[in-house]
Amino acid sequence: MLKVQQVQSAYQDSQVLFGIEFTLHAGESMGLLGRNGMGKTTLIRSILGLKSVQAGHVTFDGQDITNQTADKIARLGIAVVPEGRQVFPNLSVEEHLTAFASNRHQSKALWTPARVYELFPRLAERKSNLGSQLSGGEQQMLAIGRALVTNPRLIILDEATEGLAPLIREEIWNCLRLLRNEGQSLIVVDKYVNRLVEIASHHLILERGQVAWTGSSDALRDDRQLWTRYLGV
Template sequence: MLEVVGLETAYGSSQVLFGIDLSIRQGEVATLLGRNGMGKTTTVRSLLGLTRAKAGQVRFRGERIEALSPDRIARMGLAVVPEGRQIFPNLSVRENLLAFAARRNASETPWTLDRVVALFPALADRFGHMGNQLSGGEQQMLAIGRALMTNPHLLILDEATEGLAPRIREEIWRCLAQLRAQGQTILVIDKYVQRLVKLADRHTLIERGQVVWQGGSAALAADPSLWHRYIGV
């Protein structure tokens, strides 16, 4: 589904990514892990076309996208739950969801308002509330639901559990496990390795804009020294 080869990205004269390689197969849950400031969010921005790649190739569903505009990439079925949620504060929960409704894949069970509420029952009684009236956890649920309403081929979650209470984090993990069971292809950026090794199929660790390790969950779980060396947990 996604194939990244030799991705290099810079902000002006400051290069951030140095040849990132990453691949995600359809129906797979993959992670991108590393300490803060190591290039994870820049990688996501490069995949989305928000920061133009300096070199390398990005193929999404067989088509090169590194030179495409962000809106074209989004219409191809790549959706992101951004760090910080970034929901519309002056739109209601219902309006936030409907504003992004689209059919970007041919699933027989597309995401609808009813399906999002079934996934996040806490939103059911909040449909008429404005985005800025929600708690942080409710905003995160709304951000995930909004991305799902596009019916994406690939869903990217950038620090989806950051700053949330433990109970709400558990709700997000439950949601992601359910999405995996339904065959949704997902790329997760997070720091809770113990949860990610149970959820994801494969992992990519980066440090200073370079891939330092790639492998499956069994290998990552078996070597906690990798967690301490590259993730800081």
């Protein structure tokens, strides 16, 4: 589904990514790991068309999307749950879900606003509340729901559990487990390695803009030296 080949990206004269390569097949879930500042968000932005790629290629479903516009890439079926949630403060919960609802790729397991409310009952209780009136956890649920109602082929989640209370964080992990079990393709950036190995089938660790390690959840779970060396755990 997604193939990243020798991708390099930079901010002016400061190069951030150095030849990143990986492949994600349809229905797979991948964990993207690394300490802060190692290039995870830049890689995501490069895939989404939010950051120019200086060299290399990004292919989605056989189509070269390198340096395509972000709106075109989104229409092809890649959705993002961004770091910091980025909900619209002046739109209600229901307006968020209604405005983004689509089914361009004829998904059989259709995500509708009603189904999002079943997944996150808190949002159903607050459907008239503006984005600015929601707690951080509720905003995160809304950001995930907003991505789901586009019925994407791939969802990228950037620090989806960051800064959340433990109970809310657990709801997010349960949501990701449900999506994985339904065959939704996922790329998940998160610092909770012990939970991420339960969700993702394989992982990519970045170190200074390069792929430092890639492997299965079992391999990552069993090698705690990797945690210490690359993740600071």
